[in-house]
Amino acid sequence: MGRLRRGRATLAAGAAMCALMALPGQAAAAGTPSPYVFADRAVPVEGAKSSMGSAKLTPGSTYKSSLARGDKLYYQLQLDARETAYVSATAAPGLDAHVVYGDGVKVSLQDANGNNCNSQDARFGTSQSPRPITAWAVREVGPTGNRCKAAGTYYAVVERNTRPGSSTETWDTELRVVSEPGVAKGATTTPPESWNSAPPTPPGGERKERRGGTGFNDARALRTGVWGDRIEPGQTLFYRVPVDWGQQISASAELGSASGGQGDYVTSAFVMSLSNPVRARIDDADTAYDGKQRTTALEPLAPIAYENRYSPIDGVAGTRFAGWYYLSVHLNPQVARQFGGGPLDLTLRVNVDGSAKAGPSYVGTARPADQFSVTGQDKDAAARGETAAGDSGGDGGGSGSGNGDVMRVVAAGGIGAGTLLLAVLGVWTLIGRRRAAGQV
Structure with a gap:
């Protein structure tokens, strides 16, 4: 039993020390969100x-x-x-x-x-x-x-x-x-002249929690459904959705009402953007905020097709290949000054319409491979709510890659670097005393 306790204490100290080493300088203060997670x-x-x-x-x-x-x-x-x-x-x-x-x-x-x-x-x-x-x-x-x-x-x-x-x-x-890569000869170069541009009906059903990431590299995977999160003033959250050839993506975001504070409305307070697999921005939308719930939505987009690239309309040309499409939402820090600094509820309604179709006949391989396709693994990742780094948070899972979840626990508990160091030293002191007692 003594060996088991010492083992657990050693593991606890190691985990705490690893969390301490993982603290980036800008996130050492409790509750400070990282502006972007690099690859x-x-x-x-x-x-x-x-x-x-x-x-x-x-x-x-x-x-x-x-x-x-x-x-x-x-x-x-x-x-x-x-x-x-x-x-x-x-x-x-x-x-x-x-x-x-x-x-x-x-x-x-x-x-x-x-x-x-x-x-x-x-x-x-x-x-x-x-x-x-x-x-x-x-x-x-x-x-x-x-x-x-x-x-x-x-x-x-x-x-x-x-x-x-x-x-x-x-x-x-x-x-x-x-x-x-290039495509086989004979591929069409005529962009679409029309498509179903009627505003889609947002999906209903149960709101499931999925924590967004802080960049393209730890964006949380979503599929068609209603997804919930919390967003701090000044924070930007990232999500990703697999969209195959022939499919059409639509999305809207609702920001919840504030529980306190008062003041004039904040212009462009809530910004939502959509980017394609090469991170090119396709569309964005924003709304003002006056403390009441607000919703913003993307314009109806063309179904994914190779020939879309020949369109003079940026929003059409951007939907030129299949793969992961990225949604980001940002809350202006001015909201904290006007309506209080606490997090606000966020609801994303994501819909992917249409059946997948065959893609173009590429001659060669993309770099990275599978960049312009949707695989079975991608669909599984969206079902489980994985980040791009493979972290599976599922419904209600945390965001981040590697030590991101550890950081969120540390920040949520209000534990700064100094406090964590004291905890590590305390654990090692306990280990030393138990070893001494065992020797006696």
């Missing part, structure tokens, strides 16, 4: 001020970098003549960063002659609230366009757009490079 295998990379000597990025990989105020950074890619390449940059300002309407990030893809293949930007907009935002660019091969089709060296250019009054702090950024 576990993200490769550190430094952007160059010039194209010469820029670090090389490889399709299928994820990188961690940074972006200072006014930066324009270069990264290099080697691409063949058959693959369509997507580069996304997710900027994650600190929770206390001050951002204004025009602040944001821009991504461009250029060839070796400085020709611009494509560029997109992302801005904080009217909410003026710090949160993860993602911009992307594509180098596309196919029957349309003339530039940027040759094999060779290309450059991803990541810029930070700033306006007077914005924060001077450096933003952490996550870069992701995805390669899509």
